[in-house]
Amino acid sequence: MDSNFSFFQTLLFNGEILFHVLLFFLFALAPEAPVASSPAPAGAGPAWRRKDHSHTQKQFVFEKPSELERKVPEAGVIDKPGVYELSKEPSGISRIHLIPGFIDSEQADWMFQQLLQDIPWGQRTHIRQEVSFEEPRLTSWYGELPYTYSRITMQPNPNWHPLLTMLKQRIEEFTGHTFNSLLCNLYRNEKDSVDWHSDDEPSLGKNPVIASLSFGATRTFEMRKKPSPEENGDYTYVERLKIPLDHGTLLMMEGATQEDWQHRVPKEYHSRDARINLTFRIIYPEPDGVWK
Ligand SMILES: O=C(O)CCC(=O)C(=O)O
Numbered sequence: 203m204d205s206n207f208s209f210f211q212t213l214l215f216n217g218e219i220l221f222h223v224l225l226f227f228l229f230a231l232a233p234e235a236p237v238a239s240s241p242a243p244a245g246a247g248p249a250w251r252r253k254d255h256s257h258t259q260k261q262f263v264f265e266k267p268s269e270l271e272r273k274v275p276e277a278g279v280i281d282k283p284g285v286y287e288l289s290k291e292p293s294g295i296s297r298i299h300l301i302p303g304f305i306d307s308e309q310a311d312w313m314f315q316q317l318l319q320d321i322p323w324g325q326r327t328h329i330r331q332e333v334s335f336e337e338p339r340l341t342s343w344y345g346e347l348p349y350t351y352s353r354i355t356m357q358p359n360p361n362w363h364p365l366l367t368m369l370k371q372r373i374e375e376f377t378g379h380t381f382n383s384l385l386c387n388l389y390r391n392e393k394d395s396v397d398w399h400s401d402d403e404p405s406l407g408k409n410p411v412i413a414s415l416s417f418g419a420t421r422t423f424e425m426r427k428k429p430s431p432e433e434n435g436d437y438t439y440v441e442r443l444k445i446p447l448d449h450g451t452l453l454m455m456e457g458a459t460q461e462d463w464q465h466r467v468p469k470e471y472h473s474r475d476a477r478i479n480l481t482f483r484i485i486y487p488e489p490d491g492v493w494k
């Protein structure tokens with residue numbers, strides 16, 4: 203019994219030694235836990251409780267982005283009278299001429315009333331991707347020849363209203379250009395508009411000169427440059443212009459303006475009274491758009 207007891211005592215004693223040796227190796231060889239690069243001062247407690255915000259000592263180094271950020275250019279505004287060269291491309295110079303007050307406001311008042319009541323305004327229907335929708339404005343066409351745009355053909359109408367004949371002559375004298383046709387637009391209110399387009403139908407010929415005369419409520423005529431081929435039709439970064447067209451203002455578009463730029467009159471969020479726009483053009487007989 204005694205010898206058994208001392209045997210177990212030795213076993214327990216040796217086991218205890220073995221346990222401590224194992225513990226020593228376990229801690230000595232354990233992989234080091236990651237520690238903050240700036241060790242906390244002695245007795246400072248855990249990092250999250252300290253008030254010295256030692257993490258702010260970390261240095262943030264600004265690294266320039268490898269590619270320069272592309273900015274969407276802000277739209278320019280043209281609201282002063284003058285001739286403006288918008289762009290110069292292999293196709294030519296795009297030029298506009300803004301003449302506010304071409305018709306003085308008293309004359310423009312009675313002209314607007316006459317045109318509103320006498321022009322045979324009509325609502326045309328477009329068909330796009332098998333879906334038909336009404337144009338958000340009323341139109342009328344004057345000229346010896348028909349005019350086709352967006353697959354709508356406006357039938358010839360040689361019966362010029364005397365006021366339109368007079369306005370055509372005044373514009374011809376002022377600009378030195380002659381016109382044989384007129385597209386009239388009536389924007390009844392803020393909901394009426396014309397979407398992005400260029401007046402580049404073959405029947406208008408190359409580099410058409412277009413004279414656009416406005417009456418009634420001021421609406422913004424917007425222009426955007428057509429993107430270069432590398433942009434794959436993306437208009438995000440193109441140049442943009444806003445031109446308020448008010449009562450009696452004449453706007454001339456010339457050169458490569460229709461080839462290199464688009465224009466529109468967007469809907470407005472606030473109420474607008476009626477506006478009439480007259481665009482005088484030269485139409486050439488189809489199909490090749492050249493006088494025979
Ligand atoms: O109403 C306008 O000022 C522009 C009209 C127009 O772009 C057009 O008739 O082709």
Ligand SMILES: [Mn+2]
Pocket residue numbers: 399400401465
């Ligand atoms: Mn147009």
